[in-house]
Amino acid sequence: MPVYHTLGTIPHKRHTQFRKPDGTLYAEELVSTEGFSSLYSLVYHAYPPTIVKELGEPYSVEPKIAREKHLKHTSLIGFNIKPEDDYLKSRKPVLVNSDLHISLAAPRKSMTDYFYKNSQADEVIFIHVGSGTLKTGFGKIKFEYGDYLVIPRGTIYQLEFDNEDNRLFIVESFSPIRAPKRYRNEYGQLMEHSPYCERDIKRPTDLETIDQKGDFKILIKKQGLIYPYTYGTHPFDFVGWDGFHYPWAFSIHDFEPITGRVHQPPPVHQTFEGHNFVICSFVPRKFDYHPLSIPAPYNHSNVDSDEVLYYVDGDFMSRKSVVKGQITLHPGGIPHGPAPGSVEKSIGKEFTDELAVMIDPFRPLMLTEDAVNIEDGNYYKSWVI
Numbered sequence: 001m002p003v004y005h006t007l008g009t010i011p012h013k014r015h016t017q018f019r020k021p022d023g024t025l026y027a028e029e030l031v032s033t034e035g036f037s038s039l040y041s042l043v044y045h046a047y048p049p050t051i052v053k054e055l056g057e058p059y060s061v062e063p064k065i066a067r068e069k070h071l072k073h074t075s076l077i078g079f080n081i082k083p084e085d086d087y088l089k090s091r092k093p094v095l096v097n098s099d100l101h102i103s104l105a106a107p108r109k110s111m112t113d114y115f116y117k118n119s120q121a122d123e124v125i126f127i128h129v130g131s132g133t134l135k136t137g138f139g140k141i142k143f144e145y146g147d148y149l150v151i152p153r154g155t156i157y158q159l160e161f162d163n164e165d166n167r168l169f170i171v172e173s174f175s176p177i178r179a180p181k182r183y184r185n186e187y188g189q190l191m192e193h194s195p196y197c198e199r200d201i202k203r204p205t206d207l208e209t210i211d212q213k214g215d216f217k218i219l220i221k222k223q224g225l226i227y228p229y230t231y232g233t234h235p236f237d238f239v240g241w242d243g244f245h246y247p248w249a250f251s252i253h254d255f256e257p258i259t260g261r262v263h264q265p266p267p268v269h270q271t272f273e274g275h276n277f278v279i280c281s282f283v284p285r286k287f288d289y290h291p292l293s294i295p296a297p298y299n300h301s302n303v304d305s306d307e308v309l310y311y312v313d314g315d316f317m318s319r320k321s322v323v324k325g326q327i328t329l330h331p332g333g334i335p336h337g338p339a340p341g342s343v344e345k346s347i348g349k350e351f352t353d354e355l356a357v358m359i360d361p362f363r364p365l366m367l368t369e370d371a372v373n374i375e376d377g378n379y380y381k382s383w384v385i
């Protein structure tokens with residue numbers, strides 16, 4: 001999770017004169033969240049970050065809701081989302097509520113002619129297929145299969161992909177993404193029982209100051225609209241920064257599973273949380289070792305939360321015939337459980353190589369038109385023997 005980090009050159013004292021070799025001042029910027037009450041960083045720019053040259057017409061990227069209310073177990077075939085050259089156009093919201101939007105994306109091309117800023121949502125981008133570099137003013141983060149990129153709201157970024165075959169699972173959170181409170185001590189440090197620690201967090205490196213004037217297009221998302229701004233200076237003109245507000249990454253492959261003699265409940269898989277939802281990682285692990293244990297999960301009534309599972313890789317013990325990139329949505333209000341036959345089949349198994357991301361939102365999710373287009377309509381009958 002964010003710990004104090006600094007890159008580049010900063011003055012000895014904050015809010016004091018910090019001059020370029022030519023004697024002019026660098027421009028200090030406080031990037032603060034939740035007013036002045038939460039994480040922040042102090043950034044030093046070659047130029048003020050305020051030089052707007054043009055403001056284009058905003059356009060809507062609001063999800064188009066196809067099914068606002070429903071009570072049906074649903075499955076989406078995520079890899080049926082068509083690849084698109086442009087990163088922003090490739091992002092297809094599928095499951096949304098007022099706390100988070102879940103999108104799928106298969107972008108082919110790196111972002112080269114514009115920058116993007118989500119001004120009101122933290123973004124968690126899970127890299128299912130592909131690799132590349134997240135580029136920001138704070139520095140760069142190399143990413144690969146299995147990484148969760150966590151990009152706090154307000155961060156201007158570009159994604160540079162190594163090739164055209166990319167599959168992303170994206171969560172936009174309208175509240176800060178954090179490690180669960182129970183993993184942290186009173187100072188915020190991740191504790192010994194946490195399934196990951198600060199050493200597993202990838203922080204930005206290789207700060208490169210791009211001191212350029214010109215026309216720089218920044219597409220800024222706010223309240224479902226994209227505002228096309230043209231700024232007169234390159235957004236990656238940071239000469240240095242310090243603080244706690246910056247992008248970071250964590251690999252699902254570094255999540256250390258917690259196992260037990262009998263079936264462990266989903267909270268042991270929790271990785272992050274936002275307001276009204278949690279993100280969990282199901283990773284390869286030893287199965288339960290009580291002599292009479294049943295490794296497959298029990299039937300479950302999630303009385304007041306929805307459950308979203310995004311299948312990444314491996315064999316799923318609770319369900320056969322799932323495919324990579326498939327999403328299941330088990331809405332609160334009706335029980336769900338392992339597929340017929342999978343309980344008996346799981347007995348005696350010692351290991352699972354399943355890999356999945358789970359999201360449990362506490363408010364019901366709506367399905368978008370893009371979701372309905374990739375729906376497996378018969379999934380709700382899949383428990384019929």
Ligand SMILES: [Fe+2]
Binds near residue numbers: 300307336
């Ligand atoms: Fe469940």
